[in-house]
Amino acid sequence: xxxxxxxxxxxxxxxxxxxxxxxxxxxxxxxxxxxxxxxxxxxxxxxxxxxxxxxxxxxxxxxxxxxxxxxxxxxxxxxxxxxxxxxxxxxxxxxxxxxxxxxxxxxxxxxxxxxxxxxxxxxxxxxxxxxxxxxxxxxxxxxxxxxxxxxxxxxxxxxxxxxxxxxxxxxxxxxxxx
Amino acid sequence: xxxxxxxxxxxxxxxxxxxxxxxxxxxxxxxxxxxxxxxxxxxxxxxxxxxxxxxxxxxxxxxxxxxxxxxxxxxxxxxxxxxxxxxxxxxxxxxxxxxxxxxxxxxxxxxxxxxxxxxxxxxxxxxxxxxxxxxxxxxxxxxxxxxxxxx
Numbered sequence: 001x002x003x004x005x006x007x008x009x010x011x012x013x014x015x016x017x018x019x020x021x022x023x024x025x026x027x028x029x030x031x032x033x034x035x036x037x038x039x040x041x042x043x044x045x046x047x048x049x050x051x052x053x054x055x056x057x058x059x060x061x062x063x064x065x066x067x068x069x070x071x072x073x074x075x076x077x078x079x080x081x082x083x084x085x086x087x088x089x090x091x092x093x094x095x096x097x098x099x100x101x102x103x104x105x106x107x108x109x110x111x112x113x114x115x116x117x118x119x120x121x122x123x124x125x126x127x128x129x130x131x132x133x134x135x136x137x138x139x140x141x142x143x144x145x146x147x148x149x150x151x152x153x154x155x156x157x158x159x160x161x162x163x164x165x166x167x168x169x170x171x172x173x174x175x176x177x178x
Numbered sequence: 179x180x181x182x183x184x185x186x187x188x189x190x191x192x193x194x195x196x197x198x199x200x201x202x203x204x205x206x207x208x209x210x211x212x213x214x215x216x217x218x219x220x221x222x223x224x225x226x227x228x229x230x231x232x233x234x235x236x237x238x239x240x241x242x243x244x245x246x247x248x249x250x251x252x253x254x255x256x257x258x259x260x261x262x263x264x265x266x267x268x269x270x271x272x273x274x275x276x277x278x279x280x281x282x283x284x285x286x287x288x289x290x291x292x293x294x295x296x297x298x299x300x301x302x303x304x305x306x307x308x309x310x311x312x313x314x315x316x317x318x319x320x321x322x323x324x325x326x327x328x329x
Contacts, residue, residue, distance in 0.1 A: 004320055067230045067262040142232045145317030148224035160314070 005145035005158035011059050016088045018049060019057035025176055028059045028153040030141040033076060033095040034069035034102055035149040042096045044165050051169060055176055060092060062137040063146055071102035073134065078107045080130035081121045082114070090114045180282040180294070180309055187302045188280040192246070192268040195254035200244070200268055202302060208241040208328055209298045210321050213283050215290040215312060217249045217257035217267075225293070225315045226263055232318045233264035241325045244268055247291055248275050283309060297324040 031038040064072035082091035243265035278284040283292040306324035
């Protein structure tokens with residue numbers, strides 16, 4: 001069988017995940033905080049998690065397309081910096097909500113708003129750790145055949161269908177029945 | 179017929195989005211040729227943005243990316259600049275689709291090129307190639323793997 005468009009890096013403890021690791025279905029998103037479609041997809045993912053509860057685990061990985069989205073890299077790095085303080089998902093949601101303003105100063109403002117230690121944020125960003133993580137996610141995305149933003153993988157296989165709620169929900173419901 | 183694996187890639191000279199001439203045989207490195215149906219179409223835009231973002235991974239492995247469609251230089255220029263692409267777009271414009279025909283990926287019925295990827299080794303032999311359904315955005319995973327397999 002072809003290895004084309006299969007998740008190249010398995011989901012592990014390092015991943016940012018919502019939901020139980022025992023869930024029968026894992027949904028991985030490769031996303032970009034400056035991509036309008038990813039912002040649109042965020043509440044849809046939220047709704048899916050609500051519908052399927054413990055049956056679905058959601059993992060987010062960075063796929064910043066920096067040639068078209070000039071703030072995407074910095075936004076991804078600050079989300080990772082927030083992750084180092086245990087607040088990845090808070091920052092993740094704020095970034096999508098505030099997508100229209102992802103300038104560096106604003107990003108630091110959001111960090112303060114969600115209660116991060118901003119001195120530590122500076123230190124972590126300067127250490128290069130968030131950048132390395134984003135780069136590793138990016139390469140994993142390319143190796144998996146991620147083909148745009150967002151790209152979803154359902155149990156390791158690229159999902160090429162529509163991610164609008166109705167379609168995505170019935171696809172997942174079907175996948176869970178198997 | 180799509181040019182087969184192992185075949186010598188037919189040489190060509192095409193004008194890129196900046197008006198420079200690009201000749202395959204003058205490129206020393208391996209080349210990934212990205213044939214796509216049309217500038218501005220939604221699937222192509224995503225496909226090329228992904229390859230553009232991945233360009234540094236290909237470059238680190240010594241390979242060069244080239245996008246090819248039947249659009250002309252001016253169209254390529256506007257599209258290239260709007261998407262801020264990291265590799266050249268070649269205009270297979272006059273005679274229309276001649277290079278696509280020589281690679282066996284010209285669509286007679288609608289006058290566009292197929293969505294196809296070719297990995298061409300340093301000696302300009304086809305090392306891998308794949309034609310994708312026109313609506314399917316392939317991603318860069320296989321091309322990257324094939325480039326890595328060259329060395």
